[in-house]
Amino acid sequence: MIEDKFLTRRELAGFIIAIVALAIAAMLPVLNTGYILSLGVTIAMYTVLSTSWALFSGPTHYISLATAAFFGLGMYVVGSGIEVLPFPILAIIATCAGAVLAFLIGVATLRLSGIYFVIFTLGLAEFIRQIVTWVQTTMGTSSGLYVLINIEEKTIYWRLLCLAAFVYLIGWGINRSRLGFALRIIGNDEEVAKHSGINVALVKVLLFMISGSIAALTGALLAPRWTYIEPTIAFSPMLSFLVVIMALVGGAQRLWGPILGVIPFALVWDLITAQFPNQTALMLGIAFLLVVYAIPNGIGGQGAKYWAKFKHWRDFRVT
Amino acid sequence: MSPNLALSVHNVTKNFGGLTAVDQITFDVMEHDVVGLIGPNGSGKTTMLNVISGMLRSSSGKIKLYGRNIARHSANRIARQGISRTFQLVRTLPTMTVAENIAAGGVFSYRRYWGKELNRRIRYMLSHVGLSDKAEMPVAALTYIDQKRVELARALMADPKVLLLDEWLAGLNPSEMKIGINLIRGLRYEGRTIIIVEHHMDAIRSLCDRCVVMNSGVKIAEGNPQAVLNEPEVIRAYLGEENA
Numbered sequence: 001m002i003e004d005k006f007l008t009r010r011e012l013a014g015f016i017i018a019i020v021a022l023a024i025a026a027m028l029p030v031l032n033t034g035y036i037l038s039l040g041v042t043i044a045m046y047t048v049l050s051t052s053w054a055l056f057s058g059p060t061h062y063i064s065l066a067t068a069a070f071f072g073l074g075m076y077v078v079g080s081g082i083e084v085l086p087f088p089i090l091a092i093i094a095t096c097a098g099a100v101l102a103f104l105i106g107v108a109t110l111r112l113s114g115i116y117f118v119i120f121t122l123g124l125a126e127f128i129r130q131i132v133t134w135v136q137t138t139m140g141t142s143s144g145l146y147v148l149i150n151i152e153e154k155t156i157y158w159r160l161l162c163l164a165a166f167v168y169l170i171g172w173g174i175n176r177s178r179l180g181f182a183l184r185i186i187g188n189d190e191e192v193a194k195h196s197g198i199n200v201a202l203v204k205v206l207l208f209m210i211s212g213s214i215a216a217l218t219g220a221l222l223a224p225r226w227t228y229i230e231p232t233i234a235f236s237p238m239l240s241f242l243v244v245i246m247a248l249v250g251g252a253q254r255l256w257g258p259i260l261g262v263i264p265f266a267l268v269w270d271l272i273t274a275q276f277p278n279q280t281a282l283m284l285g286i287a288f289l290l291v292v293y294a295i296p297n298g299i300g301g302q303g304a305k306y307w308a309k310f311k312h313w314r315d316f317r318v319t
Numbered sequence: 320m321s322p323n324l325a326l327s328v329h330n331v332t333k334n335f336g337g338l339t340a341v342d343q344i345t346f347d348v349m350e351h352d353v354v355g356l357i358g359p360n361g362s363g364k365t366t367m368l369n370v371i372s373g374m375l376r377s378s379s380g381k382i383k384l385y386g387r388n389i390a391r392h393s394a395n396r397i398a399r400q401g402i403s404r405t406f407q408l409v410r411t412l413p414t415m416t417v418a419e420n421i422a423a424g425g426v427f428s429y430r431r432y433w434g435k436e437l438n439r440r441i442r443y444m445l446s447h448v449g450l451s452d453k454a455e456m457p458v459a460a461l462t463y464i465d466q467k468r469v470e471l472a473r474a475l476m477a478d479p480k481v482l483l484l485d486e487w488l489a490g491l492n493p494s495e496m497k498i499g500i501n502l503i504r505g506l507r508y509e510g511r512t513i514i515i516v517e518h519h520m521d522a523i524r525s526l527c528d529r530c531v532v533m534n535s536g537v538k539i540a541e542g543n544p545q546a547v548l549n550e551p552e553v554i555r556a557y558l559g560e561e562n563a
C-alpha cells in the first residue's frame with residue numbers, strides 16, 4: 001500500500017540519526033579551524049550540491065552538467081551586489097535567480113531526450129562563463145569581482161550545514177508527496193505517467209527549479225570564502241562533473257545516497273589534487289569511468305542489495 | 320430516455336509520413352456500450368486508440384468526449400478528462416510494487432485519491448481484479464496475466480468515463496482467457512463504456528454491443544458483431560482476396 005502514516009518508525013529512526021549526525025558535524029569548528037574545517041566546508045558544499053542534484057536526476061535519469069552555471073550565478077549575484085545590499089537579501093536573490101535560470105533551461109530542453117540534455121547543460125554553463133568574462137573585460141576594468149565582506153569560515157560551514165539539513169527535509173517531503181510519487185512513475189515509464197494524468201514536463205521543470213535554486217544558494221553562501229571571484233572559479237566545469245560523480249558513487253536513487261559518495265570522494269580527491277596538481281582532469285576522467293563501471297547503482301544501491309540479501313538469509317536460514 | 324453519446328470520433332486521420340495509418344475514421348460510442356474495434360494486423364487499430372488517448376496527435380478530424388473537444392490535447396489532459404487505457408504491449412512500472420502500480424492510476428487522473436482513501440480504493444481494485452494476496456509483491460515478479468490485471472486495475476482506478484483496451488486478452492492461454500473475458504464482462508455489467516481492440520472473435524461476440532471493422536486505416540463495416548463478421552468485405556479483409 002501507499003504509506004499514509006505521518007511518520008513511520010523507520011522515518012523516525014532516520015530523523016534521530018540525522019539530528020545526531022548534524023550535531024556532531026556542527027561541532028567540527030570547535031575542534032579545528034584550519035585545514036580540517038576547510039575540508040569540512042568542501043564536504044558540506046558537495047553534500048548540498050550532490051543531494052540536490054540527485055533530487056532531480058535520480059528519478060528522472062537526466063544527467064545535468066549545469067551545476068556550475070547555478071553555482072556561479074549565485075556567487076556572482078553576491079559578488080556584484082555586496083556593496084549595495086545586505087548579504088541575506090543577496091542570498092534570496094541568488095536563490096530566485098537560480099530558479100528562473102532553471103525554469104528557462106527546463107522549458108527549453110526537458111522535452112529533449114537525455115543525451116541532448118547533458119550536452120546542452122554543459123554547453124550552457126560554458127556559455128554563461130564566456131558571457132560573464134566578456135562582460136567583465138569589456139565593461140569593467142578587471143576579470144573578476146572583489147567580495148569584501150568579513151564572514152568567518154566557520155560561519156560559512158554552519159550555514160552550509162543548515163542548508164544541507166533543509167535539503168534533506170525537502171527531499172523527504174518530496175519523496176512522500178504526490179510530487180515524489182509522480183517522479184517515480186515518470187522514472188519508470190513516461191508514457192504511463194502521461195496517461196495517468198501527470199503533466200510530465202511541469203513536474204520535471206519544477207524539480208529542476210528546486211535543484212537549481214539550491215545550487216545557486218550554495219554559490220551565494222560560498223562567495224565570501226574567496227575575496228576575489230573569477231569566472232574560472234565560479235563557473236568551473238570541474239565542479240559540475242564532481243557533483244555528478246559523487247552523487248553516482250553514493251547512489252542517486254536514495255536521498256541519503258549522495259553523501260555516501262561525497263565524504264570518501266572529497267577526501268580522496270583532496271589527496272589526488274595535492275599529489276597530482278597538474279593531472280586533475282585526467283584523474284577526474286579515470287574516476288568517472290571507474291564509478292560507472294564498478295558501482296553503477298552507487299554505494300547506496302550496493303548496500304541496499306547486500307542488506308536485502310542479509311534479511312533474506314536471516315529470515316529463511318535453517319535453524 | 321435516449322442514451323448519451325460518450326465518445327464521438329469524426330473524420331479522424333493520422334499520417335506517418337506518406338503512410339495513412341488511420342484514414343477518415345468516424346464512429347460513435349454510446350454511454351455504457353462496449354464497442355469492438357477489429358481488423359487485421361496493421362489496419363490501424365492501435366493508432367486509432369493512440370490518437371484518442373493523446374499518445375499521438377491526429378493529423379485532422381474531431382474527437383469529442385461528452386461533447387467536449389479532446390482532439391490534439393496532450394495525453395495527461397485527456398486522462399484527466401476521463402479516458403484511461405491499457406497498452407498492447409503491457410506497460411507496468413517495474414521498480415514498484417503491485418499496489419503502487421495500481422495507485423499510479425488514481426492519484427493524478429480523472430478521479431484523484433491520496434492517503435487513506437487511496438489505500439481503500441487500491442484494496443478494492445486489488446480484489447476486483449483478483450490480486451489481493453499480491454499487493455506488496457514487486458510487479459516484475461508477476462506472471463503475464465497478473466501484469467495485465469495490474470494494468471487493468473490501474474486504468475480503472477480513475478473510474479474513467481471511457482476505457483480503452485488494446486488487445487488486453489492477447490497472449491493468454493485458454494483458461495486465462497476465460498478469466499479475462501469474465502473480468503471484462505464484469506466491467507460491462509457495471510455499465511462501463513469501453514472500446515476493445517481484439518483479435519479473438521469469440522471474445523468480440525460475447526462482449527461487444529457493436530463493432531467497427533478497420534482495414535488499411537479505413538472503416539469497412541460497423542454494427543452488430545454477428546452481422547458484421549458475416550459481411551463479405553470483412554471476411555475478405557481477414558482471409559485475403561483469394562479465399563473470399
Ligand SMILES: Nc1ncnc2c1ncn2[C@@H]1O[C@H](COP(=O)(O)OP(=O)(O)O)[C@@H](O)[C@H]1O
Binds near residue numbers: 338358365
Ligand atoms: N509510430 C509509428 N510510426 C510509423 N508508422 C507507424 C507507427 N505506428 C504504427 N505505424 C504503422 O501504422 C500502421 C497501423 O499500425 P497499428 O495501428 O499498430 O495497427 P494494428 O494495431 O491494427 O495492428 C502499420 O502499417 C504500422 O506500421
Ligand SMILES: [Mg+2]
Binds near residue numbers: 365
Ligand atoms: Mg495493435
